[in-house]
């Protein structure tokens with residue numbers, strides 16, 4: 001991939017591409033990027049069912065509505081903000097990024113300058129001294145609302161009123177500023193404690209005709225334009241008629257479930273992150289949706305309890321993190337036997353592994369699985385087979401959606417039916 005990173009190219013669109021490593025496909029025409037992703041999905045998943053053409057973007061740049069910058073002090077440069085060099089904790093200064101929202105990048109540069117004039121010290125990871133660690137910005141794609149999260153090592157920001165006023169004066173489009181305290185020696189960006197310095201402490205965005213509240217710690221898809229298309233496909237696959245009981249597993253702030261609720265009998269959302277569940281409950285109310293309940297729980301545990309209680313579900317949306325789902329979740333799913341499973345995945349490899357489980361087929365990538373893992377899997381598989389439920393699902397179709405142009409990340413939505 002070296003040759004694709006724009007190194008040594010005169011027209012290279014990013015001066016830090018080789019150090020950052022995020023844009024594996026930089027310098028490659030967008031149509032070619034889409035072809036590569038299509039090929040990857042086909043190679044990995046074609047054996048399960050039909051792969052549709054990848055849904056790309058019309059304008060594949062500056063799509064990231066969530067932007068993160070780490071702050072550091074460097075000799076000769078002073079305060080810098082940017083990204084960690086790939087695989088290291090060395091900070092590479094970044095002024096603007098091909099993927100990130102332009103306004104968010106401008107705000108980060110302003111914070112860099114203000115930090116200098118307010119004489120704030122940046123946090124030093126080695127010594128644990130210093131105040132300013134990270135800045136996180138979230139932009140509501142349709143509402144234009146902007147949230148700035150200042151991640152500090154202490155809750156005390158000197159001259160905070162003046163700082164907030166100065167930042168809002170430079171960028172009146174900022175709607176809220178939150179101070180997040182992270183005093184741990186960790187690579188996690190956000191700490192536990194939060195304090196609202198300005199505005200409401202969250203932003204709202206509109207998606208699929210609904211309004212969503214997004215708090216600093218909640219997951220929200222980073223590419224709003226493509227999320228509309230992804231959810232559109234997911235809803236099409238669900239083929240709801242108005243009477244179904246629907247589970248939205250790994251639901252985040254409830255986006256998919258709330259988008260589906262108008263065409264379902266009832267929706268049950270489950271999510272582990274407490275802040276996200278709180279947002280989901282508020283989002284239900286905000287949109288006047290009454291046929292939806294959200295639960296804070298591990299999705300696997302919830303599904304097992306749900307199946308054990310003899311409850312029924314007609315359609316299950318599942319949108320797990322990169323690591324994919326769990327066998328506990330999928331065993332419960334196979335016992336529940338919903339008519340349709342709509343699996344949204346941001347990692348085709350774990351999607352492949354999970355489809356193998358749900359359809360009872362072997363995954364080529366798993367050939368090297370350790371004996372113990374393979375043994376465990378066989379045993380669980382046997383249990384489900386004894387229950388007469390395994391391998392009954394078939395993949396009807398898979399649609400890749402390019403949520404992350406210029407990177408090698410691939411998103412796909414998959415319809416499974418009994």
Ligand code: SAH
Nearest residue numbers: 219250251252271272273298299319320321
């Ligand atoms: N469907 C949502 C969120 C998808 S991201 C959307 O489209 O916006 C995956 C979500 O799974 C995250 O919100 C994460 O907090 C949640 N999650 C991770 N592990 C989980 C688990 N074990 N049980 C339930 N939710 C989990």
